[in-house]
Amino acid sequence: MEKALLRKHYAYSKIDEEDPEEIKHRQAQFLIQKILLQADNRRKPSFLRIRMCKLKVRIGRRLRKLRKSMLLGISVARVRLYKQVISRMKTWRRLFHRGRGEPLVSLAPIFA
Structure with a gap:
C-alpha cells in the first residue's frame, strides 16, 4: 500500500522501442x-501599406523614365x-587655308 501512495498518478513508463514510421509521422504532424x-x-x-507600396512603384517608374529621357536629351545635345x-x-x-595652304586672309604679325 505504501508503494501505491508513493507512485504518482502522472508517472509513465518508458517505451523500449518505437516504430520509425510512427516517429516520422509524429514529426511531420508537429511541423505541420x-x-x-x-x-x-x-x-x-x-x-495603407499596400497603397504605399504601389506609390513607391509608381514613383520609381517615373524616376527611371525621367532619367532615361534626360540621358537621351544630353546625348542628343552633345552630338x-x-x-x-x-x-x-x-x-x-x-577661311585661313585656301586649297593648297595659302591663306585667304593673311594676318600681319603683331610684333615685327
Whole structure:
C-alpha cells in the first residue's frame, strides 16, 4: 500500500522501442502544426501599406523614365554641339587655308 501512495498518478513508463514510421509521422504532424500556427499569427498587410507600396512603384517608374529621357536629351545635345564645333572648325580652316595652304586672309604679325 505504501508503494501505491508513493507512485504518482502522472508517472509513465518508458517505451523500449518505437516504430520509425510512427516517429516520422509524429514529426511531420508537429511541423505541420507549427507552420499552421505561424500562418495564423502573420499580420495581414494593411490597406495603407499596400497603397504605399504601389506609390513607391509608381514613383520609381517615373524616376527611371525621367532619367532615361534626360540621358537621351544630353546625348542628343552633345552630338549637336559636336557637329556645330566641327562645322565651325571647317569654316575657319577654309577661311585661313585656301586649297593648297595659302591663306585667304593673311594676318600681319603683331610684333615685327
